[in-house]
Amino acid sequence: MQKILVSTTVNGETCEFACEPDTSLLDALRTELRLTGSKEGCGSGDCGACTISLDGEMVCSCLVLAAEAQGRTIGTVEGIAEGSALHPLQTRFLEHAALQCGFCTPGFLVAAKSLLEKNPDPTETEIRYWLAGNLCRCTGYDKIIRAVQHAAADLRQERTGA
Amino acid sequence: MTSATYHAPASIAEAVGLLSSDPAARIIAGGTDLIVQARAGRVKPGAYVDIKRISAAIGIRSFEGGFAIGAATPCTALLEHAALCAAWPGMVEAANLIGSVQVRNRATMGGNLCNASPAADSVPALIAAGATCLVAGPSGERVIPVTDIPSAPGRTSLAQGEFVVEIRLPAQPSGGSDAYLRAIPRTEMDIAVVGAGVSLVMDGGVCKSARVGLGAVAPTALLVEAAAAALIGTTLDDNALDAMGEAVSAACKPIDDKRGTASYRTHTAAVLARRAALIARDRAGAK
Numbered sequence A: 001m002q003k004i005l006v007s008t009t010v011n012g013e014t015c016e017f018a019c020e021p022d023t024s025l026l027d028a029l030r031t032e033l034r035l036t037g038s039k040e041g042c043g044s045g046d047c048g049a050c051t052i053s054l055d056g057e058m059v060c061s062c063l064v065l066a067a068e069a070q071g072r073t074i075g076t077v078e079g080i081a082e083g084s085a086l087h088p089l090q091t092r093f094l095e096h097a098a099l100q101c102g103f104c105t106p107g108f109l110v111a112a113k114s115l116l117e118k119n120p121d122p123t124e125t126e127i128r129y130w131l132a133g134n135l136c137r138c139t140g141y142d143k144i145i146r147a148v149q150h151a152a153a154d155l156r157q158e159r160t161g162a
Numbered sequence B: 001m002t003s004a005t006y007h008a009p010a011s012i013a014e015a016v017g018l019l020s021s022d023p024a025a026r027i028i029a030g031g032t033d034l035i036v037q038a039r040a041g042r043v044k045p046g047a048y049v050d051i052k053r054i055s056a057a058i059g060i061r062s063f064e065g066g067f068a069i070g071a072a073t074p075c076t077a078l079l080e081h082a083a084l085c086a087a088w089p090g091m092v093e094a095a096n097l098i099g100s101v102q103v104r105n106r107a108t109m110g111g112n113l114c115n116a117s118p119a120a121d122s123v124p125a126l127i128a129a130g131a132t133c134l135v136a137g138p139s140g141e142r143v144i145p146v147t148d149i150p151s152a153p154g155r156t157s158l159a160q161g162e163f164v165v166e167i168r169l170p171a172q173p174s175g176g177s178d179a180y181l182r183a184i185p186r187t188e189m190d191i192a193v194v195g196a197g198v199s200l201v202m203d204g205g206v207c208k209s210a211r212v213g214l215g216a217v218a219p220t221a222l223l224v225e226a227a228a229a230a231l232i233g234t235t236l237d238d239n240a241l242d243a244m245g246e247a248v249s250a251a252c253k254p255i256d257d258k259r260g261t262a263s264y265r266t267h268t269a270a271v272l273a274r275r276a277a278l279i280a281r282d283r284a285g286a287k
Ligand SMILES: Cc1cc2nc3c(=O)[nH]c(=O)nc-3n(C[C@H](O)[C@H](O)[C@H](O)COP(=O)(O)OP(=O)(O)OC[C@H]3O[C@@H](n4cnc5c(N)ncnc54)[C@H](O)[C@@H]3O)c2cc1C
Pocket: A044, A045, A046, B026, B027, B028, B029, B030, B031, B032, B033, B034, B035, B036, B051, B071, B072, B097, B098, B099, B100, B103, B106, B107, B108, B109, B110, B111, B112, B113, B114, B115, B119, B120, B121, B122, B158, B162, B163, B164, B165, B189, B190, B191, B192
């Protein structure tokens, strides 16, 4: 079968990869680009472990064809930290023990980052609804919600320079 | 997986050409139904025809006093259009009950409609709103009511080569508004057991016109004219609402499944339609 050549920007860098017409973007990220942070929990849009940002909006990369990414801008969990400096969300997830097995964590981090970009001061209800598409088998969610609330406060403080 | 091909045409004509030349070609809008079905082997697309690069299929514009929504516009984009949200709040809410934020950033109303699930959330609201579709195909363009698109579960009336380019919403008269409610076992991320959309126009406390759409209670979403007739000319008093509820229940031909029994669905449809009518009335009055 004819492979499709896709050029795209991933975490700020331009990349090219080849894919089959029906390869998912998740598979292309993991196997072609070796970005294995994004996980496949279900492959059907239900669990959110594969969450990435596509042109600034969070989507399930298992439900995107890799070929659709031509010319688009992608953000994955690998792009959240700046070098070795963890993002406040990552720091707070660690502090609050907001992960156990960690399989869901990349998806939660990308989704929470997207929330805080749009809404720097979300209520608990807003956080829970925003993260309704991310499933976690281990933590019971409360620790994740606390971590997001604290990271939101950190980011607000950073922004005001206080 | 398969030997499909992928195309991202830039024009309506190109898309029609691709769809006409291959009976197994499938439109991909948000892909949130199609990719799941292809992965499960339930559909085997010979070609994916991505309509997101066709400018006429993207975005929301004013049209004849109402709105034209490109068929590839994701549901979350509707929330950012203030005039659309003011005119058709129930329709925008219905589209934004679909799945999670991740899903809604991709999912479209066109896909919701053309996937032809009886439980599709935006469809009863579109029916209540009196929405139409601009359909393009090998023999040109035509405009048809949304009710004409789904023909059976998973089937549409579209001919080979045809696709929905945009969804059109009529002008909202003053005193008019709408609402959509659904019953699901969870608060998010589940399939409607029943969905009810109502749009109405109030004038001096009297209902001048109404439309009632139902989902998940029959093989396709329904327009229930008898339910609307029970509201028109009344102040939406209890008698009128009871009569509407009876007309709604009479129109239901639901299935029994793990999500709900037929009698539960029939009863709940009337309850939700009643609540939706009152929300639509209050919204209309608040304008
Ligand atoms: C986790 C999850 C949760 C979901 N929850 C809900 C829910 O709560 N409520 C609900 O109603 N749905 C739900 N869905 C189903 C789905 O997201 C919706 O039906 C969505 O609106 C489909 O739109 P799409 O653009 O992704 O369609 P696609 O998958 O792109 O297309 C669906 C079908 O319609 C055809 N099609 C698409 N656009 C056109 C067009 N313009 N012209 C002709 N044919 C076309 C395609 O060929 C395909 O057969 C859910 C899906 C997932 C994965």
